[in-house]
Amino acid sequence: MNITNWIDDFKEPLFIAGPCSAESEEQMLRIASELPPQVKIFRAGIWKPRTKPNSFEGVGAIGLNWLKKVKDDYGFKITTEIANANHAKLALEYDVDILWIGARTTVNPFQVQEIAEALKGTDKIVLVKNPVNPDLDLWIGALERLNGQGITKLGAIHRGFSTYKKDRYRNQPQWQIALDFKNKYPEIPLLCDPSHIAGDRNLVEEVAQKSFNFGFDGLMVETHHTPDEAWSDAAQQVTPEKLKSIIENLKIRSQDQ
Ligand code: PEP
Ligand code: MN
Numbered sequence: 022m023n024i025t026n027w028i029d030d031f032k033e034p035l036f037i038a039g040p041c042s043a044e045s046e047e048q049m050l051r052i053a054s055e056l057p058p059q060v061k062i063f064r065a066g067i068w069k070p071r072t073k074p075n076s077f078e079g080v081g082a083i084g085l086n087w088l089k090k091v092k093d094d095y096g097f098k099i100t101t102e103i104a105n106a107n108h109a110k111l112a113l114e115y116d117v118d119i120l121w122i123g124a125r126t127t128v129n130p131f132q133v134q135e136i137a138e139a140l141k142g143t144d145k146i147v148l149v150k151n152p153v154n155p156d157l158d159l160w161i162g163a164l165e166r167l168n169g170q171g172i173t174k175l176g177a178i179h180r181g182f183s184t185y186k187k188d189r190y191r192n193q194p195q196w197q198i199a200l201d202f203k204n205k206y207p208e209i210p211l212l213c214d215p216s217h218i219a220g221d222r223n224l225v226e227e228v229a230q231k232s233f234n235f236g237f238d239g240l241m242v243e244t245h246h247t248p249d250e251a252w253s254d255a256a257q258q259v260t261p262e263k264l265k266s267i268i269e270n271l272k273i274r275s276q277d278q
Contacts, residue, residue, distance in 0.1 A: 035239030055261035191220020
């Protein structure tokens with residue numbers, strides 16, 4: 022793939038944080054105001070592909086205004102999930118800096134292709150989460166589809182793989198798959214999403230550390246000022262204060278674990 026280095030523009034390692042879902046402008050600004058200074062990119066989902074109908078599916082396009090306010094008021098780069106070509110167009114219109122494709126979209130080649138075509142030639146950064154199932158080629162295929170449309174600032178996010186029976190974690194990490202990805206495409210930054218792997222805020226730190234032991238380039242961590250009241254993924258979100266302590270305790274490329 023033809024990849025442009027973008028991660029060196031950020032302080033390493035790269036930390037992305039913010040709520041699973043945008044809930045209100047006040048919620049977004051509150052979280053933004055409390056995030057530790059190591060966080061350079063603010064995340065919030067505004068279109069949420071939920072497993073079951075009648076769940077909260079995101080505030081929709083109005084959230085783009087709130088993201089912009091976070092950027093203007095606090096200087097973060099902003100990122101949100103895009104799950105179809107229309108989302109892609111809207112996100113470009115609102116100048117969202119970084120777009121990500123979620124695990125439920127990565128599994129669908131036609132949908133990824135449509136998104137890739139809607140983003141054709143953009144110099145925005147596009148991050149691709151692994152598909153829900155442990156299929157390395159499907160993950161790589163999604164990146165290739167984007168690259169095929171001239172998108173060269175790419176990154177990958179490891180968020181673990183769905184299983185029928187929950188083990189210690191919500192999603193099985195199956196680290197070997199991410200490490201195979203890293204070996205094959207060392208030029209594509211690889212981030213870890215310890216929140217969706219862990220599924221439990223008390224386990225986020227250990228998953229984050231594990232990924233750093235493997236030499237990942239950064240983290241995307243779901244962060245909420247009142248996690249128990251979050252409208253989605255309440256159990257796995259950490260407070261900004263907890264995130265600060267996770268970041269400060271991280272041993273970078275530790276050899277001893
Ligand atoms: C999310 O980041 O909130 C999300 C829905 O993640 P995933 O696509 O990894 O399930
Ligand atoms: Mn989530």
